[in-house]
Amino acid sequence: MKKSVRVVGAVIENEERHILCALRSPNMTLPNLWEFPGGKIEQNETPEQSLKREIAEELSCIVEVGEKIKEVVHEYEAIIVNLLTYKCCITEGTPTAEEHAELRWVPLAELNKLEWAPADIPTIDKLLLADEVHK
């Protein structure tokens, strides 16, 4: 049976409504694909605690975790990823790529121009749909 992992991803929006996108490094699994910064939920952690910890490790900044956006179960070749995405805002520090190949602030409408980790697509679709509704 395939291993299942619970993963959290942060949808960090700035005042211009640009979203912080992170490029996985060539030496990571799912290399050279864009993702929401975050990572695996450890035992005895709430998703919110994991996100704060992962963002501190990966981006060297502090976030406040807001509403849940989407829960997706995606089956990859080797593992099943249960991805929870949350709206987050930065309360301290400036994001720095401690582990990713690149960080990029991308306007909502341009998110689908990047090549994303497949599990992230439903979150992107939901963000784009919400943006359409508010226009």
Ligand SMILES: Nc1nc2c([nH]c(=O)n2[C@H]2C[C@H](O)[C@@H](COP(=O)(O)OP(=O)(O)OP(=O)(O)O)O2)c(=O)[nH]1
């Ligand atoms: N952090 C993050 N991971 C994602 C996203 N979408 C997605 O499919 N994943 C996958 C990639 C990894 O398999 C897993 C997240 O674990 P991680 O970020 O701790 O992965 P990792 O590269 O450090 O660990 P590993 O898979 O090499 O063991 O979930 C996303 O938006 N953010």
